Amino acid sequence: MSTISSPTGHQLPEEAIGVLSADGFIDPTESAKAFVDDATAIDHERVAEMYRLMANTRRIDEEGVNLQRQGQLVLWTPSLGQEAAQAGAVTALQDRDWIFPTYREHVMARGRGIPDEKVFDFFRGAVHAGWKPSDYNMQPYTVVLAAQVPHAVGYGWGIAQQQRGWTDARRAEEGRVAVACFGDGASTEGDIHEAMVFAASFDTPVVFFIQNNYWAISTPFEVQSKVPLFKRAKGYGFEGFAVDGNDPIATAAVMDHAVDHARRGGGPVLVEAHTYRMGAHTTADDPTKYRTSEEESQYAQSDPMVRTEQYLRRRFDYTDAFFDEIAAESEQLAVNLREKIVDAPDTISLREKFDLVYAEEHPLVDAQAVAFDRWMEDEDAS
Amino acid sequence: MTTVFDEVATGTKKLTVGQAVNRALGDALATDERVLLQGEDIGALGGVYRVTEGLAARFGSDRVVDAPLGESGIVGTSIGLAQAGFVPVAEIQFDGFVYPAFDQIVSQLAKMHSRFQGSQQFPVTIRLPYGGGIGSVEHHSESPEAYFAHTAGLKVVTYSNAHDAYWVTRAAIDSADPVLLLEPKKHYFVRGEVDFDVPTDNPFATVEARPGTDGTLLAWGPQVSTALAAAEAGVEDGYDLQVLDIRGLSPLDMTTIADAVKTTGRAVIIHESSTFAGFGAEISAGLMEQAFLSLEAPVQRVGGYHMPYPPSRLEQDYLPSVDRILDAVDETFTY
Ligand SMILES: Cc1ncc(C[n+]2csc(CCOP(=O)(O)OP(=O)(O)O)c2C)c(N)n1
Ligand SMILES: [Mg+2]
Numbered sequence: 001m002s003t004i005s006s007p008t009g010h011q012l013p014e015e016a017i018g019v020l021s022a023d024g025f026i027d028p029t030e031s032a033k034a035f036v037d038d039a040t041a042i043d044h045e046r047v048a049e050m051y052r053l054m055a056n057t058r059r060i061d062e063e064g065v066n067l068q069r070q071g072q073l074v075l076w077t078p079s080l081g082q083e084a085a086q087a088g089a090v091t092a093l094q095d096r097d098w099i100f101p102t103y104r105e106h107v108m109a110r111g112r113g114i115p116d117e118k119v120f121d122f123f124r125g126a127v128h129a130g131w132k133p134s135d136y137n138m139q140p141y142t143v144v145l146a147a148q149v150p151h152a153v154g155y156g157w158g159i160a161q162q163q164r165g166w167t168d169a170r171r172a173e174e175g176r177v178a179v180a181c182f183g184d185g186a187s188t189e190g191d192i193h194e195a196m197v198f199a200a201s202f203d204t205p206v207v208f209f210i211q212n213n214y215w216a217i218s219t220p221f222e223v224q225s226k227v228p229l230f231k232r233a234k235g236y237g238f239e240g241f242a243v244d245g246n247d248p249i250a251t252a253a254v255m256d257h258a259v260d261h262a263r264r265g266g267g268p269v270l271v272e273a274h275t276y277r278m279g280a281h282t283t284a285d286d287p288t289k290y291r292t293s294e295e296e297s298q299y300a301q302s303d304p305m306v307r308t309e310q311y312l313r314r315r316f317d318y319t320d321a322f323f324d325e326i327a328a329e330s331e332q333l334a335v336n337l338r339e340k341i342v343d344a345p346d347t348i349s350l351r352e353k354f355d356l357v358y359a360e361e362h363p364l365v366d367a368q369a370v371a372f373d374r375w376m377e378d379e380d381a382s
Numbered sequence: 383m384t385t386v387f388d389e390v391a392t393g394t395k396k397l398t399v400g401q402a403v404n405r406a407l408g409d410a411l412a413t414d415e416r417v418l419l420q421g422e423d424i425g426a427l428g429g430v431y432r433v434t435e436g437l438a439a440r441f442g443s444d445r446v447v448d449a450p451l452g453e454s455g456i457v458g459t460s461i462g463l464a465q466a467g468f469v470p471v472a473e474i475q476f477d478g479f480v481y482p483a484f485d486q487i488v489s490q491l492a493k494m495h496s497r498f499q500g501s502q503q504f505p506v507t508i509r510l511p512y513g514g515g516i517g518s519v520e521h522h523s524e525s526p527e528a529y530f531a532h533t534a535g536l537k538v539v540t541y542s543n544a545h546d547a548y549w550v551t552r553a554a555i556d557s558a559d560p561v562l563l564l565e566p567k568k569h570y571f572v573r574g575e576v577d578f579d580v581p582t583d584n585p586f587a588t589v590e591a592r593p594g595t596d597g598t599l600l601a602w603g604p605q606v607s608t609a610l611a612a613a614e615a616g617v618e619d620g621y622d623l624q625v626l627d628i629r630g631l632s633p634l635d636m637t638t639i640a641d642a643v644k645t646t647g648r649a650v651i652i653h654e655s656s657t658f659a660g661f662g663a664e665i666s667a668g669l670m671e672q673a674f675l676s677l678e679a680p681v682q683r684v685g686g687y688h689m690p691y692p693p694s695r696l697e698q699d700y701l702p703s704v705d706r707i708l709d710a711v712d713e714t715f716t717y
Contacts, residue, residue: 074518
């Protein structure tokens, strides 16, 4: 893989679009030309909103690790380090667009307004889907790698049919887009290939949003692919971009372009956001078994939060007041979350699960539910 | 569970189930140069349960291979590796992630011996940690044995203790036929005595885990310990219950099972997955065919409900329990 060294030492493919240096100066990469204007035109409100999403989530993320350590969660999947990529992506969307996430899209979930405790209900083993997907136009977190990606394409296919014959104006007003999130590791699952074939065949309004965080549990990116993933798009017949995923404005500008292209009926786009999984894969993981602390500290220098803060200060004269306020707000979110999560009761009983198996009556399930009721009554009585 | 063994094992040792599997894999690699392990995260990390810990360092990354993420690829290439003369041992990380490989297992691997007109063997072992009760997230607690036992051409085996973990794993790798090796992940950290003297019995046979005369509890893998606990608790209720540990689901040692039930007259089959079209139905039908006249009551099944495996906070209501098993035993005494 041919790479260039960004100012942070973060290795990016030479085609990667990056606008900000690690300390928040505008210092575009060679390949960023077409995006510099759009990226730097992003107004301070959106950059601040991205920062808020990132900072709030980072605090909650930390709480996720704590709560798991305290036995309140069965697992937590940190998004640490990937916040700018997700903030850039989620702020490029309209509420009517659908997100098809993995298990790590905490910034995107926040961007959709999903309450923290609903996200955490999944991780404390209370439910398999923390929120009602149609309330937020975001599928439940999907654990089986890549499985959600064909769903996004199918949804996009449906949209493409429904929007056939729409004018550009109507598409801009009402057109919908599906964003399929997945990781570098998941990119090698067979479902991804089939999803991309279908997406291209039916000109679906889908953005394949890859967070390449360079690790799939212990498997480094080199084992997954000899070339950066954005290059695959060409082989399927659509456009692919590599972006510095730790650069919020570059990611936002590239995602704006990709979403707009899909919304106008231009077909699928692939965006590979190069970022880094700064934390463990999950709370069950031990990265010391497979990566060095030198590597971790090198990547720590390209922390997207630092970069975003610096950019807000330099370019838009944001001051301590703003950052203090966000920090206090994040702290309060953590307090609220703990109140809701620590020793929280079940949100659903096994009995209620019987009613969710089928949409229609099912004699076997109905009979088992009756037997289960009787069993629980006997248990309670004895 | 860091234990890297230099020599092929002898004598007896106290090991966890995970260490016994590690040792079996190491001994297979040491004694047969055709053996090759592949799977997600099995190299430097040693697998998410550390079952392959130390093996990549000892045997090299050509023989203990971190695969790209793709279950269909892992099983499909194992078929090709077997054709090239290797003895592949593929790890699928969790039960719920085996389905992307379903075609390669069911339509390809299982049929290859027939399709090659018997001219080529496909000694592929697929290691699949399975079962629930571990407090994990979605897709990490399933028991898919029925799907695979239904497939001709595939052997499906499991075990419940460290000794059997070693020998069932060795036998699976030695098998000339493809084997789906279901590893009860709940027991990976449970310790037991492993005797490394080559056993005289068939490691896939059904064995008695506890003698008893009033009825027979039939279980496999992670539910054997529940069955044993139920038999123990049953003493208070006045029951003397036998427990059978079924290691081979395919081939199924129906003779041993039928002979046992003929002596007790009562059978309760226990498994984690849904009882509807579950593997217990096969055993029940076998008992109807082979032990009908000795049965004092209909065969009972205790298993999961007909619903997706529930979130972990609810799993204890879903899984077979001592109470549910003894309730089923009571039922057999109402006839
Ligand atoms: C089909 C399937 N196989 C294996 C796994 C186990 N697993 C969970 S996450 C993961 C690594 C995924 O890496 P990547 O796609 O890069 O996403 P990241 O975790 O880095 O965000 C693996 C192997 C799974 N969830 N699904
Ligand atoms: Mg990754």
